[in-house]
Amino acid sequence: MEKKESRSPLQKLGRNRRLRQEACAQRERLYRLAWSWCHDQHLAEDLVQETLAKGLSNLDRLRDETRLVVWLTRIMANLYRDQFRRKREETGHELEPISEETPEQAADRSLLVQLTREAIASLNEDHRQIITLVDLSGFSYTDTAQILDVPIGTVMSRLSRARKRLREELEKAQITSASVVVPMRKPS
Amino acid sequence: MSSTDDIDINAYVDGELTPEERLEVLDALRKDPELAREVCELNNLKSQLELAYAQPPGLSGRSAVRKRPAWLTLAASVLALAVGVTGGWFAGVNDRAGDRLVVLDPQGRGQAPATAESDETRIVFHITTPDQLAAGELLDEVETMLQAYQRDGRNLRVEFVSNGDGLDFLRQGLSQHQERIHQLAESYRNLTFVACKNTIDRLQVEQGIEINVLPDAEVIESGVSHVVERQKEGWAYIRV
Numbered sequence: 001m002e003k004k005e006s007r008s009p010l011q012k013l014g015r016n017r018r019l020r021q022e023a024c025a026q027r028e029r030l031y032r033l034a035w036s037w038c039h040d041q042h043l044a045e046d047l048v049q050e051t052l053a054k055g056l057s058n059l060d061r062l063r064d065e066t067r068l069v070v071w072l073t074r075i076m077a078n079l080y081r082d083q084f085r086r087k088r089e090e091t092g093h094e095l096e097p098i099s100e101e102t103p104e105q106a107a108d109r110s111l112l113v114q115l116t117r118e119a120i121a122s123l124n125e126d127h128r129q130i131i132t133l134v135d136l137s138g139f140s141y142t143d144t145a146q147i148l149d150v151p152i153g154t155v156m157s158r159l160s161r162a163r164k165r166l167r168e169e170l171e172k173a174q175i176t177s178a179s180v181v182v183p184m185r186k187p188s
Numbered sequence: 189m190s191s192t193d194d195i196d197i198n199a200y201v202d203g204e205l206t207p208e209e210r211l212e213v214l215d216a217l218r219k220d221p222e223l224a225r226e227v228c229e230l231n232n233l234k235s236q237l238e239l240a241y242a243q244p245p246g247l248s249g250r251s252a253v254r255k256r257p258a259w260l261t262l263a264a265s266v267l268a269l270a271v272g273v274t275g276g277w278f279a280g281v282n283d284r285a286g287d288r289l290v291v292l293d294p295q296g297r298g299q300a301p302a303t304a305e306s307d308e309t310r311i312v313f314h315i316t317t318p319d320q321l322a323a324g325e326l327l328d329e330v331e332t333m334l335q336a337y338q339r340d341g342r343n344l345r346v347e348f349v350s351n352g353d354g355l356d357f358l359r360q361g362l363s364q365h366q367e368r369i370h371q372l373a374e375s376y377r378n379l380t381f382v383a384c385k386n387t388i389d390r391l392q393v394e395q396g397i398e399i400n401v402l403p404d405a406e407v408i409e410s411g412v413s414h415v416v417e418r419q420k421e422g423w424a425y426i427r428v
Contacts, residue, residue: 032241041246112393116240134202135237141204159202160194163233170233 016059022068023055029069029137030076036132037080039121050083051076073137074147077129119169127162134159197223201230232396239398308343312418314411314427315354320364323357326428327368334376344378347418351384351411354428355391358383360400373404384411 027048034044034051055072062071120128133144141159145152199205200213217224313330315323330346337344348357356362358381363369372379383401385408391399401407408414419425 028247031247032244035244035246036241041244044244045246112236112389113240116236120237120240131237132241135234136241141199141202156195156199160198163198163230164194167229167233170236 012060015065019059019062019065019068020056023052023059023072026069026072027052030072033073033132033137034076034080036120036136037125037129039117047076047080050079054079070139070143070146073133073139073143074149077147080129115170115173119166119173122169123162123165126158127165130155130158131162131166193223197226198230201227201234235397239392242398308345309337310345310418310421310423312347312349312415312423312425314415314425315348315350315357316352317428318353318356320357322428323354324365324368327365327372330379331372334372334379338376345380345423346376346378347380347382347423349382349384349411349415349418350405351387355383355387355399355401358401358405360402363402366402369402370404381405382411382414383407384414385409387411 030048030051031044034047035041038044038047051072055075062068120132123131129148130144133139133147134141139147141152141155144159145155148155150158196205196209196213200210205213217227313326317323334344334346350356350358357365358369360366369381373381381402381404383405388399388401388407391397415425
Protein backbone atom coordinates (compact mmCIF):
# COMPACT_ATOMS: atom_id res chain seq x y z
CA MET A 1 0.00 0.00 0.00
CA GLU A 2 2.84 2.39 0.71
CA LYS A 3 5.35 1.28 -1.90
CA LYS A 4 6.59 3.84 -4.34
CA GLU A 5 5.64 3.47 -8.00
CA SER A 6 7.41 4.91 -11.01
CA ARG A 7 5.44 7.58 -12.86
CA SER A 8 6.30 10.31 -15.29
CA PRO A 9 6.65 13.76 -13.66
CA LEU A 10 3.46 14.97 -15.33
CA GLN A 11 1.52 11.89 -14.24
CA LYS A 12 2.79 12.39 -10.75
CA LEU A 13 1.75 16.04 -10.66
CA GLY A 14 -1.76 15.27 -11.88
CA ARG A 15 -2.15 12.34 -9.54
CA ASN A 16 -1.00 14.27 -6.51
CA ARG A 17 -3.21 17.24 -7.29
CA ARG A 18 -6.21 14.94 -7.56
CA LEU A 19 -5.32 13.12 -4.35
CA ARG A 20 -4.79 16.41 -2.51
CA GLN A 21 -8.29 17.47 -3.43
CA GLU A 22 -9.71 14.13 -2.37
CA ALA A 23 -7.78 14.21 0.90
CA CYS A 24 -9.01 17.70 1.74
CA ALA A 25 -12.56 16.62 0.95
CA GLN A 26 -12.18 14.09 3.80
CA ARG A 27 -11.55 16.81 6.37
CA GLU A 28 -15.07 16.77 7.82
CA ARG A 29 -15.18 13.00 8.04
CA LEU A 30 -11.79 12.89 9.74
CA TYR A 31 -12.77 15.65 12.14
CA ARG A 32 -15.93 13.84 13.19
CA LEU A 33 -13.92 10.73 13.94
CA ALA A 34 -11.14 12.64 15.69
CA TRP A 35 -13.65 14.45 17.87
CA SER A 36 -15.29 11.16 18.81
CA TRP A 37 -11.90 9.95 20.02
CA CYS A 38 -10.87 12.95 22.09
CA HIS A 39 -14.09 14.98 22.60
CA ASP A 40 -12.03 18.13 22.35
CA GLN A 41 -12.41 20.60 19.51
CA HIS A 42 -8.85 21.92 19.52
CA LEU A 43 -7.25 18.51 19.83
CA ALA A 44 -9.46 17.20 17.05
CA GLU A 45 -8.64 20.15 14.78
CA ASP A 46 -4.90 19.71 15.42
CA LEU A 47 -5.16 16.01 14.80
CA VAL A 48 -6.89 16.46 11.46
CA GLN A 49 -4.50 19.22 10.45
CA GLU A 50 -1.46 17.09 11.22
CA THR A 51 -2.98 14.09 9.51
CA LEU A 52 -3.58 16.01 6.30
CA ALA A 53 -0.16 17.66 6.45
CA LYS A 54 1.54 14.31 6.88
CA GLY A 55 -0.64 12.61 4.30
CA LEU A 56 -0.23 15.30 1.67
CA SER A 57 3.53 15.34 2.01
CA ASN A 58 3.69 11.56 1.62
CA LEU A 59 1.27 11.03 -1.24
CA ASP A 60 3.97 9.27 -3.25
CA ARG A 61 3.88 6.45 -0.74
CA LEU A 62 0.22 5.67 -1.36
CA ARG A 63 0.16 2.90 -3.95
CA ASP A 64 -3.56 2.18 -4.21
CA GLU A 65 -5.48 5.43 -4.68
CA THR A 66 -8.78 3.81 -3.77
CA ARG A 67 -7.37 3.28 -0.27
CA LEU A 68 -6.82 6.99 0.38
CA VAL A 69 -9.37 7.26 3.19
CA VAL A 70 -8.11 4.16 4.99
CA TRP A 71 -4.55 5.38 4.56
CA LEU A 72 -5.34 8.83 6.00
CA THR A 73 -7.28 7.34 8.87
CA ARG A 74 -4.38 5.06 9.66
CA ILE A 75 -2.10 8.08 9.78
CA MET A 76 -4.56 9.79 12.11
CA ALA A 77 -4.82 6.74 14.37
CA ASN A 78 -1.02 6.56 14.61
CA LEU A 79 -0.73 10.27 15.35
CA TYR A 80 -3.40 10.00 17.98
CA ARG A 81 -1.76 7.04 19.62
CA ASP A 82 1.80 8.35 19.56
CA GLN A 83 1.54 12.06 19.92
CA PHE A 84 -1.74 13.03 21.44
CA ARG A 85 -1.92 10.24 23.94
CA ARG A 86 1.58 11.08 25.12
CA LYS A 87 0.67 14.74 25.33
CA ARG A 88 -2.35 13.96 27.40
CA GLU A 89 -0.34 11.77 29.74
CA GLU A 90 2.28 14.48 30.15
CA THR A 91 -0.18 17.27 30.79
CA GLY A 92 -2.58 15.13 32.76
CA HIS A 93 -5.36 16.35 30.50
CA GLU A 94 -8.25 13.97 30.90
CA LEU A 95 -11.01 13.33 28.48
CA GLU A 96 -13.88 15.62 29.30
CA PRO A 97 -16.88 14.86 27.15
CA ILE A 98 -18.73 17.84 25.71
CA SER A 99 -16.81 20.09 28.05
CA GLU A 100 -16.61 22.84 25.46
CA GLU A 101 -20.29 23.26 25.02
CA THR A 102 -22.13 26.13 26.59
CA PRO A 103 -25.22 25.22 28.63
CA GLU A 104 -27.34 26.65 25.79
CA GLN A 105 -25.70 24.36 23.26
CA ALA A 106 -26.06 21.43 25.59
CA ALA A 107 -29.72 22.18 26.13
CA ASP A 108 -30.19 22.27 22.39
CA ARG A 109 -28.86 18.76 22.11
CA SER A 110 -31.09 15.83 22.65
CA LEU A 111 -30.69 13.72 25.74
CA LEU A 112 -30.00 10.67 23.62
CA VAL A 113 -27.04 12.34 21.89
CA GLN A 114 -25.62 13.54 25.17
CA LEU A 115 -25.89 10.20 26.90
CA THR A 116 -24.35 8.40 23.95
CA ARG A 117 -21.36 10.73 23.83
CA GLU A 118 -20.80 10.37 27.55
CA ALA A 119 -21.01 6.60 27.30
CA ILE A 120 -18.50 6.55 24.43
CA ALA A 121 -16.17 8.84 26.37
CA SER A 122 -16.27 6.48 29.32
CA LEU A 123 -14.92 3.56 27.26
CA ASN A 124 -11.22 2.82 27.15
CA GLU A 125 -9.36 4.09 24.09
CA ASP A 126 -9.19 0.76 22.28
CA HIS A 127 -12.91 0.26 22.62
CA ARG A 128 -13.74 3.83 21.73
CA GLN A 129 -11.59 3.77 18.61
CA ILE A 130 -12.81 0.48 17.26
CA ILE A 131 -16.47 1.24 17.77
CA THR A 132 -16.23 4.67 16.15
CA LEU A 133 -14.21 3.36 13.22
CA VAL A 134 -16.82 0.72 12.43
CA ASP A 135 -20.06 2.41 13.44
CA LEU A 136 -19.32 6.07 12.86
CA SER A 137 -16.99 5.97 9.88
CA GLY A 138 -18.36 2.72 8.47
CA PHE A 139 -15.02 1.01 7.90
CA SER A 140 -15.03 -2.71 7.16
CA TYR A 141 -13.29 -5.09 9.54
CA THR A 142 -10.42 -5.44 7.07
CA ASP A 143 -9.95 -1.68 6.82
CA THR A 144 -10.22 -1.30 10.59
CA ALA A 145 -7.58 -3.98 11.09
CA GLN A 146 -5.30 -2.09 8.73
CA ILE A 147 -5.96 1.26 10.37
CA LEU A 148 -5.26 -0.04 13.86
CA ASP A 149 -2.54 -2.44 12.72
CA VAL A 150 -4.08 -5.44 14.47
CA PRO A 151 -5.26 -8.84 13.17
CA ILE A 152 -8.84 -9.03 11.93
CA GLY A 153 -9.66 -11.52 14.69
CA THR A 154 -8.69 -8.89 17.22
CA VAL A 155 -10.99 -6.39 15.50
CA MET A 156 -13.91 -8.80 15.79
CA SER A 157 -13.41 -9.75 19.42
CA ARG A 158 -12.55 -6.21 20.50
CA LEU A 159 -15.57 -4.77 18.72
CA SER A 160 -17.87 -7.30 20.34
CA ARG A 161 -16.54 -6.43 23.79
CA ALA A 162 -16.65 -2.70 23.07
CA ARG A 163 -20.30 -2.80 22.10
CA LYS A 164 -21.19 -4.88 25.12
CA ARG A 165 -19.45 -2.36 27.33
CA LEU A 166 -21.11 0.56 25.58
CA ARG A 167 -24.54 -0.93 26.09
CA GLU A 168 -23.81 -1.43 29.77
CA GLU A 169 -22.73 2.20 30.04
CA LEU A 170 -25.83 3.41 28.23
CA GLU A 171 -28.11 1.38 30.42
CA LYS A 172 -26.39 2.75 33.49
CA ALA A 173 -26.56 6.32 32.22
CA GLN A 174 -30.19 6.15 31.31
CA ILE A 175 -31.11 4.81 34.71
CA THR A 176 -29.10 7.37 36.63
CA SER A 177 -30.32 10.26 34.50
CA ALA A 178 -33.97 9.29 34.72
CA SER A 179 -34.73 12.01 37.23
CA VAL A 180 -32.90 14.74 35.33
CA VAL A 181 -34.72 16.65 32.63
CA VAL A 182 -31.73 18.02 30.72
CA PRO A 183 -28.49 16.80 32.23
CA MET A 184 -25.66 19.15 31.38
CA ARG A 185 -22.01 19.09 32.18
CA LYS A 186 -20.75 22.59 32.67
CA PRO A 187 -17.41 23.66 31.26
CA SER A 188 -14.66 22.85 33.71
CA MET B 189 -24.66 -16.62 24.42
CA SER B 190 -21.03 -17.59 23.91
CA SER B 191 -18.43 -15.06 22.88
CA THR B 192 -18.21 -16.74 19.45
CA ASP B 193 -21.95 -16.20 19.01
CA ASP B 194 -21.46 -12.59 20.05
CA ILE B 195 -18.78 -12.10 17.42
CA ASP B 196 -20.90 -13.73 14.73
CA ILE B 197 -23.90 -11.58 15.56
CA ASN B 198 -21.76 -8.45 15.48
CA ALA B 199 -20.33 -9.51 12.12
CA TYR B 200 -23.85 -10.13 10.84
CA VAL B 201 -24.98 -6.65 11.88
CA ASP B 202 -21.91 -5.14 10.23
CA GLY B 203 -22.49 -6.98 6.95
CA GLU B 204 -19.23 -8.89 7.31
CA LEU B 205 -20.55 -12.43 6.77
CA THR B 206 -20.55 -14.44 3.56
CA PRO B 207 -23.98 -15.13 2.00
CA GLU B 208 -23.89 -18.70 3.40
CA GLU B 209 -23.07 -17.47 6.88
CA ARG B 210 -25.82 -14.86 6.65
CA LEU B 211 -28.33 -17.57 5.83
CA GLU B 212 -27.23 -19.53 8.88
CA VAL B 213 -27.68 -16.52 11.12
CA LEU B 214 -31.05 -15.71 9.56
CA ASP B 215 -32.16 -19.24 10.27
CA ALA B 216 -31.02 -18.91 13.88
CA LEU B 217 -32.85 -15.58 14.20
CA ARG B 218 -36.11 -17.13 13.11
CA LYS B 219 -35.81 -19.75 15.83
CA ASP B 220 -34.51 -17.55 18.61
CA PRO B 221 -36.43 -14.35 19.47
CA GLU B 222 -33.76 -13.42 22.02
CA LEU B 223 -31.13 -13.47 19.30
CA ALA B 224 -33.40 -11.41 17.03
CA ARG B 225 -33.77 -8.85 19.80
CA GLU B 226 -29.99 -8.74 20.16
CA VAL B 227 -29.59 -7.97 16.44
CA CYS B 228 -32.20 -5.26 16.70
CA GLU B 229 -30.42 -3.68 19.66
CA LEU B 230 -27.06 -3.75 17.90
CA ASN B 231 -28.59 -2.06 14.87
CA ASN B 232 -30.08 0.58 17.13
CA LEU B 233 -26.72 1.10 18.77
CA LYS B 234 -25.08 1.75 15.40
CA SER B 235 -27.71 4.32 14.45
CA GLN B 236 -27.50 5.93 17.87
CA LEU B 237 -23.76 6.40 17.50
CA GLU B 238 -24.12 7.91 14.07
CA LEU B 239 -26.64 10.36 15.43
CA ALA B 240 -24.49 11.25 18.44
CA TYR B 241 -21.56 12.39 16.30
CA ALA B 242 -23.38 13.81 13.29
CA GLN B 243 -22.76 17.37 14.48
CA PRO B 244 -19.83 17.61 16.87
CA PRO B 245 -18.80 21.06 18.14
CA GLY B 246 -16.57 22.89 15.70
CA LEU B 247 -17.98 21.26 12.60
CA SER B 248 -19.17 24.13 10.46
CA GLY B 249 -21.89 24.10 7.82
CA ARG B 250 -22.52 21.70 4.99
CA SER B 251 -22.98 18.78 7.30
CA ALA B 252 -24.86 15.76 6.12
CA VAL B 253 -27.25 16.45 8.92
CA ARG B 254 -29.22 19.64 9.01
CA LYS B 255 -28.50 21.76 12.02
CA ARG B 256 -31.56 22.00 14.15
CA PRO B 257 -32.96 25.40 14.95
CA ALA B 258 -32.46 26.55 18.51
CA TRP B 259 -35.86 25.37 19.58
CA LEU B 260 -35.56 26.81 23.03
CA THR B 261 -35.11 30.24 21.51
CA LEU B 262 -38.03 29.60 19.25
CA ALA B 263 -40.20 28.52 22.12
CA ALA B 264 -39.21 31.67 24.01
CA SER B 265 -40.09 33.76 20.97
CA VAL B 266 -43.46 32.12 20.78
CA LEU B 267 -44.18 32.95 24.39
CA ALA B 268 -42.79 36.45 24.21
CA LEU B 269 -44.37 37.55 20.97
CA ALA B 270 -47.66 35.73 20.88
CA VAL B 271 -50.39 38.28 21.24
CA GLY B 272 -53.93 37.13 21.86
CA VAL B 273 -56.20 38.09 19.01
CA THR B 274 -59.85 38.63 19.60
CA GLY B 275 -62.53 38.15 17.00
CA GLY B 276 -61.02 35.19 15.22
CA TRP B 277 -61.64 33.86 11.79
CA PHE B 278 -64.37 31.32 11.47
CA ALA B 279 -65.48 29.54 8.32
CA GLY B 280 -64.57 32.21 5.81
CA VAL B 281 -64.89 35.24 8.06
CA ASN B 282 -61.80 37.44 7.92
CA ASP B 283 -60.45 38.79 11.13
CA ARG B 284 -59.12 42.33 11.05
CA ALA B 285 -56.79 42.15 13.97
CA GLY B 286 -53.57 43.16 12.21
CA ASP B 287 -51.61 42.22 15.30
CA ARG B 288 -48.05 41.08 15.43
CA LEU B 289 -47.62 37.44 14.63
CA VAL B 290 -45.26 34.95 16.09
CA VAL B 291 -41.84 34.99 14.50
CA LEU B 292 -41.18 31.39 13.66
CA ASP B 293 -37.57 31.89 12.82
CA PRO B 294 -35.49 34.58 14.54
CA GLN B 295 -32.74 34.15 11.93
CA GLY B 296 -35.08 35.32 9.23
CA ARG B 297 -35.43 32.05 7.39
CA GLY B 298 -38.78 30.52 6.66
CA GLN B 299 -41.77 32.19 5.21
CA ALA B 300 -43.47 33.82 8.16
CA PRO B 301 -43.48 37.61 8.20
CA ALA B 302 -43.08 39.22 11.59
CA THR B 303 -46.09 41.41 11.22
CA ALA B 304 -49.53 40.41 10.08
CA GLU B 305 -51.18 42.22 7.24
CA SER B 306 -54.54 43.74 7.86
CA ASP B 307 -57.63 41.98 6.58
CA GLU B 308 -55.78 38.72 6.88
CA THR B 309 -57.28 35.27 6.86
CA ARG B 310 -55.28 32.84 8.98
CA ILE B 311 -55.65 29.09 8.99
CA VAL B 312 -53.67 26.40 10.76
CA PHE B 313 -53.97 22.85 9.42
CA HIS B 314 -53.05 20.32 12.06
CA ILE B 315 -51.73 17.20 10.32
CA THR B 316 -52.10 14.22 12.63
CA THR B 317 -52.90 11.53 10.09
CA PRO B 318 -50.37 9.21 8.44
CA ASP B 319 -52.62 9.29 5.35
CA GLN B 320 -50.45 11.18 2.90
CA LEU B 321 -53.01 10.91 0.14
CA ALA B 322 -55.34 13.06 2.21
CA ALA B 323 -52.49 15.44 2.95
CA GLY B 324 -51.74 15.66 -0.78
CA GLU B 325 -55.34 16.54 -1.56
CA LEU B 326 -55.18 19.18 1.11
CA LEU B 327 -52.09 20.68 -0.54
CA ASP B 328 -54.09 20.94 -3.77
CA GLU B 329 -56.91 22.76 -2.01
CA VAL B 330 -54.57 25.09 -0.17
CA GLU B 331 -52.71 25.96 -3.36
CA THR B 332 -55.96 26.83 -5.09
CA MET B 333 -56.83 29.00 -2.12
CA LEU B 334 -53.42 30.70 -2.10
CA GLN B 335 -53.74 31.43 -5.81
CA ALA B 336 -57.23 32.85 -5.42
CA TYR B 337 -56.22 35.13 -2.55
CA GLN B 338 -53.13 36.28 -4.41
CA ARG B 339 -55.14 37.00 -7.55
CA ASP B 340 -57.72 39.00 -5.61
CA GLY B 341 -55.09 40.87 -3.60
CA ARG B 342 -56.40 39.51 -0.31
CA ASN B 343 -54.15 38.51 2.57
CA LEU B 344 -53.90 34.92 3.70
CA ARG B 345 -51.62 33.07 6.11
CA VAL B 346 -51.53 29.27 6.20
CA GLU B 347 -49.61 26.95 8.46
CA PHE B 348 -49.28 23.21 8.36
CA VAL B 349 -48.36 21.77 11.76
CA SER B 350 -47.33 18.10 11.76
CA ASN B 351 -47.01 15.98 14.83
CA GLY B 352 -47.58 12.40 16.01
CA ASP B 353 -48.53 10.14 13.13
CA GLY B 354 -48.71 13.17 10.89
CA LEU B 355 -44.98 13.87 11.10
CA ASP B 356 -44.27 11.61 8.10
CA PHE B 357 -45.74 14.40 5.97
CA LEU B 358 -42.62 16.46 6.75
CA ARG B 359 -40.01 13.71 7.16
CA GLN B 360 -37.14 13.36 4.77
CA GLY B 361 -37.35 10.06 2.96
CA LEU B 362 -40.93 9.43 4.08
CA SER B 363 -42.82 12.46 2.84
CA GLN B 364 -44.50 11.78 -0.47
CA HIS B 365 -44.78 15.48 -1.11
CA GLN B 366 -41.24 16.76 -0.60
CA GLU B 367 -40.95 18.41 -4.02
CA ARG B 368 -44.44 19.83 -3.84
CA ILE B 369 -43.85 21.26 -0.39
CA HIS B 370 -40.60 22.83 -1.52
CA GLN B 371 -42.22 24.35 -4.57
CA LEU B 372 -45.10 25.77 -2.50
CA ALA B 373 -42.81 27.10 0.23
CA GLU B 374 -40.70 28.83 -2.43
CA SER B 375 -43.72 30.30 -4.17
CA TYR B 376 -45.72 31.52 -1.18
CA ARG B 377 -44.14 33.45 1.66
CA ASN B 378 -47.44 33.30 3.52
CA LEU B 379 -47.28 29.51 3.78
CA THR B 380 -45.34 27.79 6.57
CA PHE B 381 -44.62 24.16 7.40
CA VAL B 382 -43.95 23.30 11.02
CA ALA B 383 -42.74 20.04 12.58
CA CYS B 384 -43.07 19.05 16.23
CA LYS B 385 -39.79 18.49 18.09
CA ASN B 386 -41.46 16.44 20.81
CA THR B 387 -42.52 13.92 18.18
CA ILE B 388 -39.06 13.94 16.60
CA ASP B 389 -37.38 13.31 19.96
CA ARG B 390 -39.81 10.56 20.87
CA LEU B 391 -39.28 8.75 17.56
CA GLN B 392 -35.53 9.08 17.88
CA VAL B 393 -35.58 7.43 21.29
CA GLU B 394 -38.13 4.77 20.33
CA GLN B 395 -36.58 3.83 17.00
CA GLY B 396 -32.96 4.70 17.75
CA ILE B 397 -32.58 6.47 14.43
CA GLU B 398 -32.08 10.04 13.44
CA ILE B 399 -35.23 11.79 12.30
CA ASN B 400 -34.69 14.46 9.67
CA VAL B 401 -37.41 16.81 8.56
CA LEU B 402 -37.64 18.54 5.21
CA PRO B 403 -35.43 21.62 4.78
CA ASP B 404 -38.56 23.70 4.21
CA ALA B 405 -40.00 22.82 7.62
CA GLU B 406 -39.44 24.81 10.78
CA VAL B 407 -39.13 22.87 14.01
CA ILE B 408 -40.96 24.00 17.13
CA GLU B 409 -40.99 22.41 20.56
CA SER B 410 -44.55 21.20 20.72
CA GLY B 411 -47.01 20.91 17.84
CA VAL B 412 -49.97 20.66 20.17
CA SER B 413 -49.00 23.77 22.16
CA HIS B 414 -48.45 25.60 18.91
CA VAL B 415 -51.90 24.91 17.49
CA VAL B 416 -53.47 25.82 20.83
CA GLU B 417 -51.61 29.15 20.71
CA ARG B 418 -52.78 29.69 17.16
CA GLN B 419 -56.37 29.11 18.18
CA LYS B 420 -55.98 31.56 21.03
CA GLU B 421 -54.68 34.08 18.51
CA GLY B 422 -57.81 33.59 16.48
CA TRP B 423 -56.54 31.37 13.71
CA ALA B 424 -59.01 29.01 12.11
CA TYR B 425 -58.09 25.50 13.17
CA ILE B 426 -58.62 22.52 10.91
CA ARG B 427 -57.49 19.08 11.96
CA VAL B 428 -56.61 16.60 9.25
